[in-house]
Amino acid sequence: MTTRNRQWRLIRRPKGTIGPDDLEFTEAPVPALRDGDVLVRNIYLSLDPTNRIWMSDMDQYMPPVQIGDVMRGTTLGVVETSKSESLQPGDIVQYLGGFQEYYASPANLLWKIPEQEGVPLTAHLSVLGLTGITAYFCLLEICKPQPDETIVITSAAGAVGSIAGQIAKRIGSQVIGIAGTDEKCRWITKDLHFDGAINYKSEDVLERLGTLCPRGIDADFENVGGAILDAILTHINLNARIAICGLISTYNVPEPVAGPTMFRNILMKRAIVQGFIVTDYWPRRHEAIDELSQWIAEGDIQYQVDVADGLENALIALDRIFTGKNRGKQLVKICAEP
Amino acid sequence: MTTRNRQWRLIRRPKGTIGPDDLEFTEAPVPALRDGDVLVRNIYLSLDPTNRIWMSDMDQYMPPVQIGDVMRGTTLGVVETSKSESLQPGDIVQYLGGFQEYYASPANLLWKIPEQEGVPLTAHLSVLGLTGITAYFCLLEICKPQPDETIVITSAAGAVGSIAGQIAKRIGSQVIGIAGTDEKCRWITKDLHFDGAINYKSEDVLERLGTLCPRGIDADFENVGGAILDAILTHINLNARIAICGLISTYNVPEPVAGPTMFRNILMKRAIVQGFIVTDYWPRRHEAIDELSQWIAEGDIQYQVDVADGLENALIALDRIFTGKNRGKQLVKICAEP
Numbered sequence: 293m294t295t296r297n298r299q300w301r302l303i304r305r306p307k308g309t310i311g312p313d314d315l316e317f318t319e320a321p322v323p324a325l326r327d328g329d330v331l332v333r334n335i336y337l338s339l340d341p342t343n344r345i346w347m348s349d350m351d352q353y354m355p356p357v358q359i360g361d362v363m364r365g366t367t368l369g370v371v372e373t374s375k376s377e378s379l380q381p382g383d384i385v386q387y388l389g390g391f392q393e394y395y396a397s398p399a400n401l402l403w404k405i406p407e408q409e410g411v412p413l414t415a416h417l418s419v420l421g422l423t424g425i426t427a428y429f430c431l432l433e434i435c436k437p438q439p440d441e442t443i444v445i446t447s448a449a450g451a452v453g454s455i456a457g458q459i460a461k462r463i464g465s466q467v468i469g470i471a472g473t474d475e476k477c478r479w480i481t482k483d484l485h486f487d488g489a490i491n492y493k494s495e496d497v498l499e500r501l502g503t504l505c506p507r508g509i510d511a512d513f514e515n516v517g518g519a520i521l522d523a524i525l526t527h528i529n530l531n532a533r534i535a536i537c538g539l540i541s542t543y544n545v546p547e548p549v550a551g552p553t554m555f556r557n558i559l560m561k562r563a564i565v566q567g568f569i570v571t572d573y574w575p576r577r578h579e580a581i582d583e584l585s586q587w588i589a590e591g592d593i594q595y596q597v598d599v600a601d602g603l604e605n606a607l608i609a610l611d612r613i614f615t616g617k618n619r620g621k622q623l624v625k626i627c628a629e630p
Numbered sequence: 631m632t633t634r635n636r637q638w639r640l641i642r643r644p645k646g647t648i649g650p651d652d653l654e655f656t657e658a659p660v661p662a663l664r665d666g667d668v669l670v671r672n673i674y675l676s677l678d679p680t681n682r683i684w685m686s687d688m689d690q691y692m693p694p695v696q697i698g699d700v701m702r703g704t705t706l707g708v709v710e711t712s713k714s715e716s717l718q719p720g721d722i723v724q725y726l727g728g729f730q731e732y733y734a735s736p737a738n739l740l741w742k743i744p745e746q747e748g749v750p751l752t753a754h755l756s757v758l759g760l761t762g763i764t765a766y767f768c769l770l771e772i773c774k775p776q777p778d779e780t781i782v783i784t785s786a787a788g789a790v791g792s793i794a795g796q797i798a799k800r801i802g803s804q805v806i807g808i809a810g811t812d813e814k815c816r817w818i819t820k821d822l823h824f825d826g827a828i829n830y831k832s833e834d835v836l837e838r839l840g841t842l843c844p845r846g847i848d849a850d851f852e853n854v855g856g857a858i859l860d861a862i863l864t865h866i867n868l869n870a871r872i873a874i875c876g877l878i879s880t881y882n883v884p885e886p887v888a889g890p891t892m893f894r895n896i897l898m899k900r901a902i903v904q905g906f907i908v909t910d911y912w913p914r915r916h917e918a919i920d921e922l923s924q925w926i927a928e929g930d931i932q933y934q935v936d937v938a939d940g941l942e943n944a945l946i947a948l949d950r951i952f953t954g955k956n957r958g959k960q961l962v963k964i965c966a967e968p
Contacts, residue, residue, distance in 0.1 A: 345898075351864070353898050517893070526689075536897045551889025555855070559874045559905035560691050567897035 297322045299392030300363045300606055305356075306347055308546045309614070310607060314347070315363060315391075317604055323396040325375045330399045332369040334389050337603065337624040338417045339610045340366070341515075344543040353569045363391035368405065368417050370630050379404065382630065386416060391606055393626055411585075412597075413629055418621035419455055419588065419595040420581050422570050426537060427455035428580035430568040431513055434535035439464035441510035444501070444524055448489065449476035451595075451621035452537060455584075456513045457486050458593050468504045470497065470520060472616040484594060498523040508532075516541045518549070525554035525563075532563040544614055596620025635660045637730030638701045638944055643694075644685055646884045647952070648945060652685070653701060653729075655942060661734040663713045668737045670707040672727050675941065675962040676755045677948045678704070679853075682881040691907045701729035706743065706755050708968050717742065720968065724754060729944055731964055749923075750935075751967055756959035757793055757926065757933040758919050760908050764875060765793035766918035768906040772873035773849035777802035780843045782862055785853035786824065787814035789933075789959035790875060793922075794851045795824050796931050806842045808835065808858060810954040822932060836861040846870075854879045856887070863892035863901075870901040882952055934958025 297320050306314040325331055346364050349356045357364050367389030371379050376399030379385065385402040389395045405416050418424065430452075437443045437460045445460070447453040448469025457480060460467045468488045469480045477489035488504040490497055501509070501523055508529035514521055517539035528534070542549040558565055573580075587593040598618045600609035603626045612618040635658050644652040663669055684702050687694045695702050705727030709717050714737030717723065723740040727733045743754050756762065768790075775781045775798045783798070785791040786807025795818060798805045806826045807818045815827035826842040828835055839847070839861055846867035852859055855877035866872070880887040896903055911918075925931040936956045938947035941964045950956040 351895065351898060353900075539894055539897055542894060548891040549894070550891055551893030553886040553888055555889030555893075556877055556880060556887070557689065557905075558903055559877060559907070560689060562691075562905040562907055562910060565896060565903040567895075567900040569897070569900055572900060 295322050297392055297394045298603055299390065300603070302347055302357045302359055302361060302363050304359065305349055306344070306544075309544050310344065310347065310610065312607070315607060322394045325373060325396050328376050328398050328400070329396050330371045330376055330379050330385075330402070331373040331394060331396050332367075332385055332387070332389060332402070333372050333394055334367040334369040334392065334626045335384075335629055336368045336414060336417050336599075337389075337391060337606060337626055338366040338368075338421065338423075339606070339613055339622040339624060340422075341538050341540045341543060341613060343610060344614070348543075353571070364388055365391045366417065366422060367395075367626075368413060369395075374399065376400075384413065384416075386421065391603070393603060408585075414597045414599065414621075414623060415595070417623055418451060418597050419584055419593065423451045423621055424455050424584045424595075425573060425577050425580040426568070426570040427452045427459060428584060429570065429573040429576070430535045430537045431456040431459050433573075434564075434566045434568055435460070435511035435513050435533050437463050437465040437511055442466040442468065442505045442507055443511045443513065444468050444470065444505070444509050445486075445513045445515075446470045446520055446524075447515035447538070447540065448480050448486065449620075450515060450618075453513065453515055454480065454484060454620065455593060455595060458484055459587075460513075461485055462587065462592050466505075468501070470516070492520055498526060501527045511535070513537060514539075517552075518542060522552045522554050525552050525557045528557060528561050528563055530561050532561055534563055534565040536565060536567045540614070597623060599623045599625050601625050633660050635730055635732045636941055637728065638941070640685055640695045640697055640699060640701050642697065643687055644682070644882075647882050648682065648685065648948065650945070653945060660732045663711060663734050666714050666736050666738070667734050668709045668714055668717050668723075668740065669711040669732060669734050670705075670723055670725070670727060670740070671710050671732055672705040672707040672730065672964045673967055674706045674752060674755050674937075675727075675729060675944060675964055676704040676706075676759065676761075677944070677951055677960040677962060678760075679876050679878045679881060679951060681948060682952070686881075691909070702726055703729045704755065704760060705733075705964075706751060706759075707733075712737065714738075722751065722754075724759065729941070731941060746923075752935045752937065752959075752961060753933070755961055756789055756935050757922055757931065761789045761959055762793050762922045762933075763911060763915050763918040764906070764908040765790045765797060766922060767908065767911040767914070768873045768875045769794040769797050769851055771911075772902075772904050772906055773798070773851050773871050775801050775803040775849055779848035780804040780806065780845055781849045781851065782806050782808065782839070782843070782847050783824075783851045783853075784808045784858055784862075785876070785878065786818050786827065787958075788853060788956075791851065791853055792818065792822060792958065793931060793933060796822055797925075798851075799823055800925065800930050804843075806839070808854075830858055836864060839865045849873070851875060852877075855890075856880060860890045860892050863890050863895045866895060866899050866901055868899050870899055872901055872903045874903060874905045878952070935961060937961045937963050939963050
């Protein structure tokens with residue numbers, strides 16, 4: 293076994309877009325184990341918009357990553373060495389293993405992934421991982437879509453939005469997605485059966501929402517914020533539900549970003565705007581995983597995984613999320629699957 | 631009986647502050663009655679921040695007042711003539727009777743006010759009227775204050791805020807009020823027993839909230855919006871509830887107003903922001919009136935009424951609300967009580 297542990301460390305908080313001098317690709321020794329610990333070799337690293345939040349020192353839902361620390365990230369890995377009876381070498385585990393090859397952790401903090409016939413490992417970092425769990429609870433608990441309602445999904449071709457939209461379709465709602473390329477719009481309408489799609493880069497979102505949502509918008513699964521959220525708020529119905537799952541349009545902006553100009557419509561329409569962070573639903577995750585697994589088996593849910601190769605390319609892959617180049621859930625493959 | 635009906639008509643939508651050329655003080659004949667109608671002589675006119683919304687053509691919760699129409703307003707009046715069996719001359723009724731001396735209406739639309747020993751008529755347009763009902767339901771149903779929590783009230787010396795804060799004190803919450811003069815701050819702390827007050831015109835609201843809310847803010851009863859809401863959002867706790875009851879700081883601003891810069895904290899703190907309009911609770915109004923009446927009798931709730939004399943002074947009195955000159959609920963006395 294190697295004693296080299298390659299890793300990305302945060303050495304400066306990015307101002308705006310993440311720059312090459314904000315993180316350093318470096319090496320450290322593979323960590324030693326204490327009783328109860330396991331050593332995990334990361335196979336896949338999940339890249340998420342929230343990584344950008346963790347790099348900042350804004351007030352947030354977890355402590356910011358400290359300068360000099362290994363960058364935080366969700367990983368799927370294989371246990372290499374165990375000083376715990378609860379996990380054995382070869383077990384597949386999920387955890388906040390970080391942007392690195394190896395980590396040591398008390399075994400009881402890790403989430404063991406069951407081996408399932410026909411379920412690729414990458415599913416556990418996408419549709420059956422935090423991404424799918426996010427889509428499931430944020431849609432069902434906050435958007436609460438009904439069969440006769442119109443639901444808008446932003447970042448609709450993204451890892452979370454594409455799952456959320458398909459769940460809403462399963463319920464029978466009218467689902468309109470907003471995405472950034474014609475190809476993505478085609479994918480969500482042709483393959484995922486959304487009722488309509490808007491390319492926010494080439495179309496007038498405000499006007500198109502009016503056309504595609506003639507009965508108004510009953511719920512919004514919001515991943516973006518900014519001008520798109522403003523257009524949506526303009527068209528909301530009475531008692532609309534707006535789930536704030538993400539605000540990716542604001543994460544890379546160095547100055548404070550004003551909230552939506554149509555904020556007053558929250559009052560006029562007696563809307564509910566509610567923030568969502570998936571960790572709050574962690575104790576209930578199996579509800580989501582069980583149902584999503586079944587819906588995938590039934591063919592109601594499709595998902596895409598976009599795998600970049602090599603930990604050294606993690607920042608290039610992360611940039612794909614903020615520029616909309618990813619096709620579905622963006623992962624980095626750190627080593628071969630066992 | 632006179633045949634003159636003096637009234638304020640909207641002749642132009644105000645841009646910014648309501649100007650002298652936006653409404654016209656004019657006369658019309660006293661309206662004729664159809665079967666089932668009553669003729670009501672208005673005694674008191676309620677002035678409310680929402681009057682400014684009705685003058686605009688923004689998307690809102692009721693149709694805007696049409697140009698040329700009598701300005702909409704809530705009134706308390708006495709039935710002068712009746713062509714209905716359900717109301718008799720001398721009955722006191724509440725309705726959207728408008729900025730005028732007389733109106734005719736089908737009797738079944740009017741809310742008959744019971745005569746109660748020791749309850750002044752003005753109470754029915756303030757603490758026992760829409761103002762008190764607003765404070766009651768918006769606080770209890772959206773802010774949901776708990777005894778060990780910190781609640782912030784904006785426009786805390788206003789007609790709604792002062793009642794909401796006293797209800798929260800009754801529950802045992804820590805209540806911090808924000809108001810615009812030292813006199814108002816003294817009133818809410820000394821007389822209404824709020825735990826603290828901030829004069830937003832002379833103090834740094836962001837910093838003072840940090841000092842007065844050392845455990846953070848669990849709920850906000852928001853009447854103002856703008857920079858004050860931003861300061862509050864900066865200090866909210868996990869799962870905070872922000873009731874948007876009003877956004878008075880934005881009503882007189884002619885250009886679209888950006889939403890709060892700390893909008894992202896709705897996500898980070900998994901807060902709920904919910905709009906409130908009292909008309910949604912109209913069927914449940916008696917719950918509020920019954921409890922508020924009891925709390926007033928028990929001495930737990932105090933209220934102020936600020937009565938301007940003469941319908942011709944309605945716009946001067948309305949301006950008092952937007953400049954914070956009113957002391958409690960602002961009414962206009964149109965004629966003497968019977």
